[in-house]
Amino acid sequence: MTTTCPSGQHAHHDVYAAQCPCRALLDLLANKWSALAIGALEDGPQRFGELQRRLQGVSPKVLTQTLRRLEDFGILDRTVYPAVPLHVEYALTPLGQSAALPLNALRSWVEDNIDQASRPEPGR
Helix, strand or coil, X not given: CEEECCCCCCCEEECCCCCCCHHHHHHHHCCHHHHHHHHHHCCCCEEHHHHHHHCCCCCHHHHHHHHHHHHHCCCXXXXXXXXXXXXXXXXXXXXXXXXXXXXXXXXXXXXXXXXXXXXXXXCC
16 A cells, blocks of 8 residues: 655655565564553553563563664653652653554454464474
């Protein structure tokens, strides 16, 4: 699907084109940890520890990398509060809130349909 670039920065947007800048954002949003972090932040700002507990199984390193990438793309804001100990919160930006809508639908679809999906056999 090709669309005209509303910002005028590119001739057009086509995620199927190898050099389209849209692919980097698609790659970020299609990442499991990104989709889960965005979903967790739908409930409001959270601290790193809260996010790590909510996203069971994510390592601190991977969560840090994920949050940094989401911040770099303008999906979330990182706010540092000068306190002892240091207090940092992550919150969705308006762009992140708009991404949360389709990702929420995808997470719900996965939960509703996992039992119907066939899984590959171990070792395949």
